[in-house]
Each structure stands twice: as C-alpha cells, then as structure tokens.
Amino acid sequence: MHLARYNPVRFAHLPTPLEPMPRLSEALMTPGGGPNLWVKRDDCTGLAGGGNKTRKLEYLIADALANDADTLVTQGAIQSNHVRQTAAAAAKFGLACEIILEHRTGSQAVDYNRSGNVLLDELLGARTRTVAGGTDMNQALAEVAAEVADRGGRPYVIPGGGSNIIGALGYVECALELVAQANEIGLEIDRIVTATGSAGTHAGLVAGLAVMGADIPVLGVGVRAPKDVQEANVFRLAQDTAELLGHRERVSREMVTADCDYVGAGYGIIDDQVIEALKLVARTEGLLLDPVYTGKAMKGLIALSRAGRFDGETVVFLHTGGAQGLSGYQSEMEGKLE
Numbered sequence: 001m002h003l004a005r006y007n008p009v010r011f012a013h014l015p016t017p018l019e020p021m022p023r024l025s026e027a028l029m030t031p032g033g034g035p036n037l038w039v040k041r042d043d044c045t046g047l048a049g050g051g052n053k054t055r056k057l058e059y060l061i062a063d064a065l066a067n068d069a070d071t072l073v074t075q076g077a078i079q080s081n082h083v084r085q086t087a088a089a090a091a092k093f094g095l096a097c098e099i100i101l102e103h104r105t106g107s108q109a110v111d112y113n114r115s116g117n118v119l120l121d122e123l124l125g126a127r128t129r130t131v132a133g134g135t136d137m138n139q140a141l142a143e144v145a146a147e148v149a150d151r152g153g154r155p156y157v158i159p160g161g162g163s164n165i166i167g168a169l170g171y172v173e174c175a176l177e178l179v180a181q182a183n184e185i186g187l188e189i190d191r192i193v194t195a196t197g198s199a200g201t202h203a204g205l206v207a208g209l210a211v212m213g214a215d216i217p218v219l220g221v222g223v224r225a226p227k228d229v230q231e232a233n234v235f236r237l238a239q240d241t242a243e244l245l246g247h248r249e250r251v252s253r254e255m256v257t258a259d260c261d262y263v264g265a266g267y268g269i270i271d272d273q274v275i276e277a278l279k280l281v282a283r284t285e286g287l288l289l290d291p292v293y294t295g296k297a298m299k300g301l302i303a304l305s306r307a308g309r310f311d312g313e314t315v316v317f318l319h320t321g322g323a324q325g326l327s328g329y330q331s332e333m334e335g336k337l338e
C-alpha cells in the first residue's frame with residue numbers, strides 16, 4: 001500500500017497523540033475488570049479546531065487542486081464540523097467555499113442556528129445557505145456546482161462528510177499511523193471504537209486495517225442511520241477504498257460492525273445519556289467530546305463497558321473532534337451540568 005501515490009497536501013498536525021485514559025477506565029471498572037481505555041486524539045488535527053474531516057481534506061484538497069478548481073462546494077447539517085473544516089481548508093488554499101446547510105434536526109434554538117460551528121463557518125469566510133430538512137442534498141450540491149460554473153467558476157464538489165474513496169484514504173492513513181504508534185509502545189489493541197456517520201472514517205479504518213493485514217476489529221457507533229443501512233454504506237465504501245489500493249478482496253462483510261442502538265431520538269438530538277457521557281469524560285480526563293458524534297459514541301461505549309462487553313480488552317476510542325459545536329447546544333445543556 002503506497003498512499004503517497006495520491007499526493008495528499010499536508011496541513012494536518014500528524015501523528016495525533018495516542019493517550020491512555022486511566023481515570024475513565026477506573027470509572028468504568030466492572031466485576032470482570034472492564035476495559036483499558038485509550039484515546040486517539042483526532043480532535044487535535046489542527047485545522048481551525050481540528051477533527052476527523054481534516055485527514056480526509058488532505059486528500060480531497062489535493063484532488064481539487066489537481067483538477068484546477070477554484071471553489072469548494074459541500075454540505076452538512078447546521079452544526080456540521082465537516083463544513084467548518086472544509087471552510088478552513090478553502091481559506092488556507094485561497095479557494096472560494098459554497099456551503100449548503102441542511103436544517104436536519106429542526107431545532108429553532110438561536111444558539112444551534114447561530115453559534116458553535118455556524119459562527120466559525122462565517123468567520124472563515126464561507127458562503128452559506130440553508131435548506132429544509134429532508135432536501136435531496138446531492139441534488140442541491142449539483143445545483144450549486146452548476147451555479148458556480150455558470151458564473152465562470154471551477155467547482156469541486158465534496159460529498160457530505162467528505163466520505164468518498166478519496167476522503168476515506170485519510171482514514172486508511174490513520175489506521176497505519178495508529179498501528180505504528182501501538183507497535184512502538186508495545187500496546188496490543190483489541191478493538192477500536194469510533195462514531196460512524198457518513199461512513200468515510202469507519203470505512204477508511206476498515207480498509208486500511210484489512211489491506212495491511214492488522215486483525216483489529218472496529219466498532220462503529222451509529223449517529224443517524226439504522227444498523228443495516230449503516231453497515232451496508234460502510235462496507236461498500238470500505239471495499240471501494242480497498243480497491244483503489246489494489247486489494248478489494250481483503251475487505252469482507254464481517255469486518256464491518258455498527259451498533260446503532262445509541263442514536264436516541266435522531267441525528268443531532270442530545271439526550272441525558274449523551275450529557276452524562278460528556279460530563280464523565282470531561283471530569284475524569286479533562287477531555288471535551290461533542291454532542292452529535294463523540295458524545296453518542298461514548299454513550300455507547302459507556303453502556304457496553306458497564307454491560308461487561310469489553311472486560312479485559314484494550315479499547316482505543318477514536319476521538320473524531322466536534323467540541324466546536326458545544327456552544328450550539330448551550331440551551332439544551334443549561335441546568336444539566338451539575
């Protein structure tokens with residue numbers, strides 16, 4: 001596997017740290033021992049607050065520049081971290097940035113609609129427009145790209161979450177980086193746990209581990225779609241990504257596992273167990289999670305740990321970022337942080 005063939009542009013702060021979480025592990029101790037928890041700090045990738053989209057953007061921006069684009073076009077939910085990181089990458093490379101924000105959660109709260117990532121998108125100079133929840137976002141992307149081309153621009157469309165085979169290469173690279181770090185310190189990883197949404201992160205990890213032959217299971221905790229849909233999306237993208245690397249046959253269906261029992265009322269909708277997860281991790285490790293992705297993944301990790309599912313295992317939690325969205329949820333969390 002030779003990732004340099006895809007010539008990523010380099011701006012992420014890599015490698016991200018791999019750190020133990022002893023106080024969280026202790027808090028989740030069970031009669032059977034509980035998990036030994038570590039965290040891979042992809043919240044520290046450095047681009048305007050960082051997060052998992054930064055690794056994908058190293059490959060996507062390279063492709064945009066190779067195609068002589070002058071405008072990035074992408075989409076996400078109102079509090080999208082992907083949109084914030086894309087806006088930052090556009091600014092850094094002198095590209096214009098057209099954003100379509102989907103009103104996916106239906107929240108009318110001022111902080112959700114104006115603060116957090118939305119404030120940062122505007123600060124970073126992106127042009128945003130908002131569309132109703134349930135809009136066909138791929139169609140909307142095509143329309144905005146046509147608009148850019150009509151006025152003489154050269155659009156480059158990045159799908160939601162940066163999740164295509166090019167973006168997923170960023171998480172193939174993360175898989176290589178993580179295994180190298182673990183080898184260096186003699187850490188035997190039994191499992192990786194990550195939030196899984198538009199699927200590029202989960203698929204890239206699975207493809208990377210499969211292609212290098214590292215036998216480490218990945219558990220994706222779903223934040224939106226039901227299990228069958230999520231696993232099918234991840235499997236398809238993991239296979240296509242492995243094919244780009246010349247080894248489609250190395251990704252098998254049973255390598256893809258998503259647990260979608262922790263979504264709660266829906267995408268981007270916070271609940272008491274998410275708030276408990278945010279508080280527990282903040283107060284044991286001084287670590288900030290986010291309400292939409294990592295908070296839900298941690299809600300799952302906590303419940304499964306307490307149920308004894310990870311007893312005796314060394315589990316690496318991939319921190320995919322998102323704390324920049326916390327202030328968008330201020331009113332939701334008000335009074336619940338004692």
Ligand SMILES: *Cc1c(COP(=O)(O)O)cnc(C)c1O
Binds near residue numbers: 051082195201321
């Ligand atoms: C986008 C995002 C995810 C999900 O990653 P996908 O590649 O879309 O599955 C997880 N965590 C955070 C903080 C994100 O912004």
